[in-house]
Amino acid sequence: MRSIRRSSELVRSALAALALAGVGCSNELPAPLPSAATDASQPRRGGMLTTASFGDIRTLDPANVADGLVPQILESMFAGLIDYDVEGKIVPDLAERWTVSEDGTQFRFVLREGVRFHDGEELTADDVKRSVERALHPTSPNPYASYLASISGFARFVGGKAEHLDGVTVDGRYVVTFRLDAPDAAFLPLLAMPPLRPVCRSGGTRYVETWHPCGAGPFKLLPGGWDHGRQITVVRHDGYFRPGLPYLDAVRTLFHVNLTSQRFKFTTGDQDILRDFLSPDLLKFQADPRWKPYGEYELDKQVAGLAMNTEMAPFDNIELRRAIASALDREHLVLIRAANMRPANLPVPPAVEGYDATLKGQTFDLTAALEHMKRAGYAYDPVARTGGYPTPIPYTTYSQGIDEYMVQVTMQQLARIGIRLDVRVVDYAAFLALRGRRKQVAFGPAFWTQDYPEAGSFLEPLFHSRSINDEESNNSAFYANPRVDELVDRARHELDAARRKKIYGEAQEIICDEAPWAFTHYYRFYAQWHPYVRDYKPHPMATTDPTRVWIDRVAGRTAARAVFSGDVYAKLFGDGSPRGAPLSRSAGPR
């Protein structure tokens, strides 16, 4: 009798578990966790904001920004002379104001007085010059040093022939001047990026790997705050120069969190902002009216396409390149990840200064593509399926990236004009090495993310002949056109935004016509947050700027650390599941 009862309990439990699994696997998203007072407009101090990423950071030094994740943490720790606001406009930060000389070669910054570093020291013009020299010194592993080559004396300083950088001068305790060799439209955007941000005197005059990061940003890193490979927690800098800010006590970023775990953490409130989505999840969040008000796209900062090596056959034939650019149905291609990708027709993404919506760019036109094939000498009859390019073209791509899927659609689309591909898949590191090597990769995926929000950030590295090298070539199409070179150089020295846009427009028209790339899509990220995360807006450069964010949370869902802390049976069969109402736990840091 006892064993029968046991058996029936076993069966019942097994069935319940199956039923539970069925419920858990349903398509319904749990409700967002509400804020304490939906109409509260007065920011509340306290709490910790938790974000996560599948990636990791490598170093925490503005002089060595070597991964895509670290800028958002640097943004919270290091204030710059200038910065971007949430609308993408350059605004004063540590600098109270600045003036530009008439010839555009001198930038004079007047610093705010009384700004304190995390260690309590006052920030002065000397610190600005010291930090710039520290970041650009030849012993610094700064991967962006050469971007600042327009500063006077750069070559001598980087070449080790000068102790100091002549182009940066201290003109008073709170005044610092940058002199350039020639007008440079990219200078201010570059200055707003992390590499030249002032660091504490403990950072010294040269890059040292063992330095404890210290700046003048709204949050600071305490000893032990960074558990490498796991998480980093930065806490409020009470001496931050903007009174009352930041509101949060701390910001925590978790690393190496896979997408499934992030979804679990986010919906249970253990993570406050979600940015890395499984593709189906993103569509669900966007379609759910409960979540929609708390999600927003970040700016398009990345362009992608297919790079055709103009030095290698068959892509030394311009008509063949044009045929491929015309044969791609971009509206169809982007369906692979419709929530993140938008069809691209130009090399400069829409959110970047220099984008011109009036330009036609590359468009899908099958008839034109067939005509280009004919002019290339490879006429193709799509009805009889005869002709076309005689042999499969090698296409080198990398594993575990979106292109693994895209190339399958690309193959189908190019087959319509008589082009077959021989796809070779290598790993990402090998792909990066191969694509930059001269006469190595004929055809393959290409992508570029803005280094600074200006068209030159795309056109110069990708299509200027100066960017061609035997190894490590960023111009992976090995495309050279003197007219494009001249336009890109002229635009960089043109300080008038309207005239610069026109020059960039002409360059883009040539590039689209000569098709060293067939542009496919712009990629944009989507951020989702809980209603209790207040005043959050994705930062145009650093993704997340927590300076003005505040938390208005009544019922946090703390991770259940106490084993069997509640009625397990009720959790299994009752409404104790994460999709129910929030548990009544107190607010505050978790």
Add this chain to the structure above:
Amino acid sequence: MIARLGRRLVWAVFVVWATVTLAFVVSHALPSDAVRMVAGPQARPQDIARIRSELGLDQSLWVQYARFMSRLVHVAPAGAPQGDKAHATCAPLVGRLHLDLGKSAQQRRPVVTILAERMPRTLVLALAAAFVQVLLGVSAGVLAASRKKTAIDHLAVGVSLLGISAPTFIIGLFFQWFFAYRLRLLPLDGWGDTFMGHVASVILPALTLGVFGAAYYTRMVRDEMIGQLGQDYIRTARAKGLSRRAVVVRHALRNALMPIVTILGIDVGTLIGGAIVTESIFRWPGIGSLSVTAMLDRDGPVIMGCVLVTAVAVVLSTIAVDFVYAALDPRVRAEQ
């Protein structure tokens, strides 16, 4: 015994050297550029060249290998000052004997420091997983063998088949979803911040690895036990009036465990080398996830460090198994 141990250790040094050398050659032969991975996909050639020179990667392969081997285990000069830059990336082994794996190209920290952070976490997971797989595997195997051809036997065999068939990422995700997300009994992932946090955090990854490994152990113990239970000495033991439990546990199980000891030793060695998938799912900061990241980033010094740890762990555990085997089995002892 001492002489035998000495011979085995000399052989172990050779095996570790050969493994490390092979890994060095292979990691440099790959068609990729470690400096590009350090500087980022968009760095300019002039910046890449500067960083390459700074990391010493502009030297020939032989120069790099000679430098690596000469630094790997070396004797520090007597009276070297504290914080000597020449030994900033070293870890003292014994006395003035230092281990130096260089510094990570990506993290810019000594590799020995990174490994020292990861090793305790990896050991905890490896030992916990080994405990789970032995406990579950041996219990289920003994139960199945002693209840041969009953429902319990069929259940144990069926469950073990399921365990072998299901990959760890399925088991791990299920455990994560059920115990952490639905029931909220245990942390979803991570390492925890307190002692109890560490204990709670290790349960799910250890169960994931343990269930997978236990499936093999169940089958092996069951087969071995069935073989042992049919032996004459078991019949004799029963005839002498020993209880069923005493016969199974004291006589049959002891003999049936011999192959388990062999497998367990190698398993522990491999687990110390890192449970790559499980560590990734549970964000366990161990050697496995470090190896994957280092390989993807082409971080040569860290790759060499991970290879060294794995090679040493497997070689030492194999030696340990040999000695344990001899201790358990008088026949092996007599042969030696």
